[in-house]
Amino acid sequence: MIALDCDDHFATWRDQARVLLGHGIDPVEVNWGQGPIQDLLAMPGALPQGAGPFKARVPAELLGQLQLAGRYRGEQRWNLLYEVLWRVAHGDRTAMLAGDRLGSELQRRIKQVTREAHHLHAFVRFVPLPPALAERLQLDLVAFHEPAHDILESASGHFAERLGRQRWLIATSRDGIRYDGAQFDYRRQCPEAWRQWARQADDPDAELWLTYYRHTFNPARVNPDALRLHMPGRFWRHLPEGPLIPRLVGLARQGKQRDGQAQEVAEQGGKTIRPADSSARRQRQ
Amino acid sequence: MQLIAKLGILADAAKYDASCASSGAPKRSSKGRDGLGATNGMGICHSYTPDGRCVSLLKVLLTNFCLYDCQYCVNRRSSNVPRARFSPEEVVRLTLDFYRRNCISGLFLSSGIIRSADYTMEQLVRVARLLREEHDFRGYIHLKTIPDADPLLIEEAGRLADRLSVNIELPSDASLRRLAPEKQLGTIRQAMGTIHRGQQAVAGEARAPRFTPAGQSTQMIVGADASDDRTILRNAESLYQGYGLKRVYYSAFSPIPDSPDSVPLAAPPLLREHRLYQADFLMRGYGYKAGELLGEVGNLALDIDPKLAWALSNREVFPVDINRAEPALLARVPGIGLRSVQRLVALRRERRVRYDDLIQLRCVLDKARPFIVTSDYRPALAEVRSGLLRARMREPQAPVQMGLWG
Numbered sequence: 001m002i003a004l005d006c007d008d009h010f011a012t013w014r015d016q017a018r019v020l021l022g023h024g025i026d027p028v029e030v031n032w033g034q035g036p037i038q039d040l041l042a043m044p045g046a047l048p049q050g051a052g053p054f055k056a057r058v059p060a061e062l063l064g065q066l067q068l069a070g071r072y073r074g075e076q077r078w079n080l081l082y083e084v085l086w087r088v089a090h091g092d093r094t095a096m097l098a099g100d101r102l103g104s105e106l107q108r109r110i111k112q113v114t115r116e117a118h119h120l121h122a123f124v125r126f127v128p129l130p131p132a133l134a135e136r137l138q139l140d141l142v143a144f145h146e147p148a149h150d151i152l153e154s155a156s157g158h159f160a161e162r163l164g165r166q167r168w169l170i171a172t173s174r175d176g177i178r179y180d181g182a183q184f185d186y187r188r189q190c191p192e193a194w195r196q197w198a199r200q201a202d203d204p205d206a207e208l209w210l211t212y213y214r215h216t217f218n219p220a221r222v223n224p225d226a227l228r229l230h231m232p233g234r235f236w237r238h239l240p241e242g243p244l245i246p247r248l249v250g251l252a253r254q255g256k257q258r259d260g261q262a263q264e265v266a267e268q269g270g271k272t273i274r275p276a277d278s279s280a281r282r283q284r285q
Numbered sequence: 286m287q288l289i290a291k292l293g294i295l296a297d298a299a300k301y302d303a304s305c306a307s308s309g310a311p312k313r314s315s316k317g318r319d320g321l322g323a324t325n326g327m328g329i330c331h332s333y334t335p336d337g338r339c340v341s342l343l344k345v346l347l348t349n350f351c352l353y354d355c356q357y358c359v360n361r362r363s364s365n366v367p368r369a370r371f372s373p374e375e376v377v378r379l380t381l382d383f384y385r386r387n388c389i390s391g392l393f394l395s396s397g398i399i400r401s402a403d404y405t406m407e408q409l410v411r412v413a414r415l416l417r418e419e420h421d422f423r424g425y426i427h428l429k430t431i432p433d434a435d436p437l438l439i440e441e442a443g444r445l446a447d448r449l450s451v452n453i454e455l456p457s458d459a460s461l462r463r464l465a466p467e468k469q470l471g472t473i474r475q476a477m478g479t480i481h482r483g484q485q486a487v488a489g490e491a492r493a494p495r496f497t498p499a500g501q502s503t504q505m506i507v508g509a510d511a512s513d514d515r516t517i518l519r520n521a522e523s524l525y526q527g528y529g530l531k532r533v534y535y536s537a538f539s540p541i542p543d544s545p546d547s548v549p550l551a552a553p554p555l556l557r558e559h560r561l562y563q564a565d566f567l568m569r570g571y572g573y574k575a576g577e578l579l580g581e582v583g584n585l586a587l588d589i590d591p592k593l594a595w596a597l598s599n600r601e602v603f604p605v606d607i608n609r610a611e612p613a614l615l616a617r618v619p620g621i622g623l624r625s626v627q628r629l630v631a632l633r634r635e636r637r638v639r640y641d642d643l644i645q646l647r648c649v650l651d652k653a654r655p656f657i658v659t660s661d662y663r664p665a666l667a668e669v670r671s672g673l674l675r676a677r678m679r680e681p682q683a684p685v686q687m688g689l690w691g
Contacts, residue, residue, distance in 0.1 A: 093635055094632070094635050094636065097628070097631060097632055097635065098628045098632075098645065098646055099628060099629070099631075099632035099638070099642040099645050099646055100645065101645060104645040104646070118329075121329055122329050122330055122331050122332075123331070123332075124387050125386055125387055125388065126385060126386050126387050127386070128382075128385060128386070141385065141386075143387070158323075159387075160316045160317075161314040161315060161316045161323035161325075162315065162321070162322060162323045162384075162387075162424075163315065163321060163385070164315035164316070164317070164318050164319060164320050164321050164322075164421075165317070165318070165319065166321075166385065181317075182317065205382065207289060208288070208289055208292060208379065208382065208383075209383060209386065209388050211289050211292050211293050211296070212292055212296050212343065212383070213332065213334065213340070214293075215292070215293050215294075215296035215297040215300070216296045216297075216299070216300050216334060216340060216344060217300070217334035217335055217336055218300050218301070218334075218336045218338075218539055219335075219336070220539045220540060220552065220553055221336035221337075221338070221537075221539065221553055221555065222335055222336055223335070223336055223337035223555075224335050224337075225337070226333070226336075226337025226338075227333045227334065227335050227336075227337050229337075230330065230333045230337070230339070231332065231333045239332065241332055245335055248334075248335045249335045252335065259539065259540045259541050259542045259544070260300060260301065260359070260539040260540070260541065261297060261359065261366075261541070261542045262293070262297050264293060265293060265294060265297045265366070265367060266542060268294075268367040269367060270364070270365035270366045270367055270368075270543075271365070271366070271367065271368045272362060272363050272364065272365055273350060273351065273352065273362035273363075273368075274362075275352075275354070275362060
């Protein structure tokens with residue numbers, strides 16, 4: 001058994017896998033360790049020297065797919081990729097197709113990772129810093145987010161496209177990324193200061209968005225299951241509107257409202273408009 | 286009135302428009318440039334409200350003062366609702382603030398009719414112009430088009446916005462006359478035609494200025510009048526063909542406060558709306574015709590989806606051999622979607638497809654089973670009558686909530 005560690009770096013894993021494949025080492029003979037819990041039976045054997053005699057040829061798109069799936073945090077993270085690579089290199093292309101048991105798991109991981117990048121683009125919430133602090137920290141916007149897979153570095157370029165010359169940072173409980181309007185600064189270990197700026201940012205204008213959220217909701221159509229399906233509960237605590245959700249569902253469920261209007265609006269005085277004002281109507285007739 | 290109070294009223298007034306899509310815009314980026322905003326064709330849902338609907342855009346009215354008296358509309362002039370009006374600058378400020386926070390991907394702006402159709406349309410265009418030209422905003426903009434406005438104004442809107450929409454409102458001309466006396470089918474269709482011609486004028490010209498690159502859409506209210514699904518889907522089909530619409534949205538009529546007697550005060554028919562969307566998707570994505578989906582009946586079945594309903598009434602086509610059938614026919618098997626079709630075609634190039642492969646592909650086998658043949662499977666149910674199959678496959682119906690709506 002060969003025990004390996006790639007420090008969750010795809011490039012390191014790729015170099016290791018290339019050597020193993022070249023020497024014809026079967027996937028059951030290798031184990032990539034994850035964290036402190038090692039396989040008790042694995043006697044650390046060494047990676048063979050040199051490229052090895054077997055010249056593997058694999059389709060170009062496989063490497064891209066392996067790289068994507070490598071961002072998945074979970075069991076057998078790197079072992080699975082080597083098994084796919086092994087089978088495809090030995091002529092069994094079904095290992096990368098969704099119809100196969102292994103290929104189906106590979107594709108599922110790719111889908112989860114892609115979905116998590118999309119969650120980042122959707123659910124990151126930036127807080128604008130007040131001008132004096134922005135000047136001192138050289139930062140306009142800060143956010144805290146908790147991705148389930150290692151997508152922060154690869155998926156954050158999106159925000160440079162959206163935000164132009166604005167300077168921003170996204171902190172997570174693991175890594176962090178900062179953009180100064182021109183360059184990215186990615187850290188595998190998020191500096192503690194970044195995390196504090198992101199989590200403790202004051203936000204005097206937060207109420208505008210909450211007001212919008214309350215009022216664009218139609219209580220006559222209440223359907224919390226659909227909400228949970230698209231926006232899993234784990235994101236709620238980092239979203240400013242998250243705490244509103246149970247209360248809005250509760251109000252709508254109590255049946256106080258038979259129509260779509262928010263209570264705050266219903267409580268205000270109304271105003272009808274006299275048809276005599278209707279010059280547009282006259283024009284039409 | 287404070288900005289936040291206006292926002293409450295004008296977001297509440299705008300929520301009955303179903304569309305919140307931000308997809309289909311061309312690739313734009315602000316990287317390293319002044320201004321704000323990017324689009325890449327993919328829409329983003331930045332949040333979901335407890336009604337399960339996506340929040341992608343800031344969806345507000347410029348004003349809910351309105352001279353029209355459309356019976357189904359909460360903002361009709363005879364409705365007793367609080368009224369407010371944004372200045373164009375206020376809408377710009379809200380859009381940019383929410384965008385910077387990553388709460389939205391753009392703006393969907395509509396308005397009640399004030400003074401005249403032209404004046405109202407000018408105000409909408411002014412907001413889009415401020416965003417695009419003063420603030421270099423490259424995010425998504427969807428403008429509601431006022432049907433009676435001058436075609437020149439509509440064209441101007443089309444050069445600034447990613448999407449324009451004119452609401453068809455109701456499925457038939459008779460209902461429109463009865464419930465929206467100031468609106469006319471003729472002018473609604475004329476406005477759609479103006480937008481369609483604007484799109485055609487730049488189609489295929491790479492250097493021409495963009496014109497509504499994310500296309501045109503419309504909305505039809507379902508359940509405010511007595512029109513059946515056949516009328517609704519035939520109408521939608523003619524709009525897709527006649528004006529190259531990207532989307533027809535179906536909006537289950539939500540009861541409104543202070544409701545006039547001419548419209549129902551009942552819970553919105555959400556399941557019917559869902560079936561209409563499914564049927565619409567089958568027309569756009571799978572090549573079904575409205576006539577095929579409805580056959581002899583006037584309304585879509587509520588207890589089974591329209592694809593299964595079609596398969597059950599066309600048993601002579603089935604069972605389909607997964608290893609041989611044309612992709613277009615595979616896509617007509619209930620429980621097998623377009624993506625699964627692609628994957629099955631890729632897989633059968635490598636080897637014969639077996640029943641277990643369909644499980645791995647996460648096809649919905651409870652639906653597909655009676656309609657397919659694989660290298661190791663033939664349906665025992667192939668001879669079972671459609672009526673019996675349907676009884677087995679119908680979806681459980683939620684009981685009517687008398688307590689809430691009775």
